[in-house]
Amino acid sequence: MKKLRILLTLISLTVAAGIILNACGPGETEEEEDIPLNTLTEAERQDGFFLLFNGENFDGWRGYNREAFPEAGWIIEDGLLKVIGAGTGEAGGRGGDIIYDQKFLDFHLKLEWKVSEGGNSGIFYLGQEIENEPIWKSAPEMQILDNERHIDATLGEDRKAGSLYDLIPADPQNTKPAGEWNKAEVIVYRGTVVHRQNGEVVLEYHLGTTDWERLVADSKFADFPWFGKYEPGYIALQDHGDDVLFRNIRLKEF
Numbered sequence: 001m002k003k004l005r006i007l008l009t010l011i012s013l014t015v016a017a018g019i020i021l022n023a024c025g026p027g028e029t030e031e032e033e034d035i036p037l038n039t040l041t042e043a044e045r046q047d048g049f050f051l052l053f054n055g056e057n058f059d060g061w062r063g064y065n066r067e068a069f070p071e072a073g074w075i076i077e078d079g080l081l082k083v084i085g086a087g088t089g090e091a092g093g094r095g096g097d098i099i100y101d102q103k104f105l106d107f108h109l110k111l112e113w114k115v116s117e118g119g120n121s122g123i124f125y126l127g128q129e130i131e132n133e134p135i136w137k138s139a140p141e142m143q144i145l146d147n148e149r150h151i152d153a154t155l156g157e158d159r160k161a162g163s164l165y166d167l168i169p170a171d172p173q174n175t176k177p178a179g180e181w182n183k184a185e186v187i188v189y190r191g192t193v194v195h196r197q198n199g200e201v202v203l204e205y206h207l208g209t210t211d212w213e214r215l216v217a218d219s220k221f222a223d224f225p226w227f228g229k230y231e232p233g234y235i236a237l238q239d240h241g242d243d244v245l246f247r248n249i250r251l252k253e254f
Helices: 002-023 042-047 210-217
Strands: 061-063 074-077 080-083 098-100 107-115 120-127 141-145 182-189 192-197 200-206 234-237 244-253
Touching (some): 107 120, 107 141
Antiparallel strands (some): 074 080, 182 192
């Protein structure tokens, strides 16, 4: 009987270890290998990921509240998706925000971004298209920022890169400086939302809960009834008027 208990304990520990390892995400070690740009690892393919950007064209993308992709402001450069800055901030954005033309609810999004000196941008998710309204009034935003130079970094920890913009700060704040690539992940599952940055979980929150509703009510988003709802929505990349590069954009649905 004692041997049986020991055996059952070992089995339980093995199962628990497997769950913890799987929670780290598929292909975490393989991602560190030198794989071609805008491709999937074998582990990601087996896990159901697909590319949102192939590095060759804008297939699948269009302008927010537009039928087509912007004619200016966004280009593909050496396989990278680039928003071209005008040096005048958000008001100088020439292309506007872009969305992937499919709504998602429960998903795991991965991408890499590199911001210019003093640059600002963002990754929106669960966004809705509302006529004559910007996407930030409905979609939570994972912030992209040059923390060392952009003024937003001085206006609150929740405006630094990786944060849920203006609501929850990224902790730890592990962003790499302007000119270096950062890995970003957004996971949404049954209302739970997780931001990961450079391999670490930096925040977690829960849509539709009392805590979430209270957080929104005390923010600038309080007057926007569409904001932060757990319902299918668009993933978007922000044109904030600064040079930003994106690559390896991929997603799986749960």
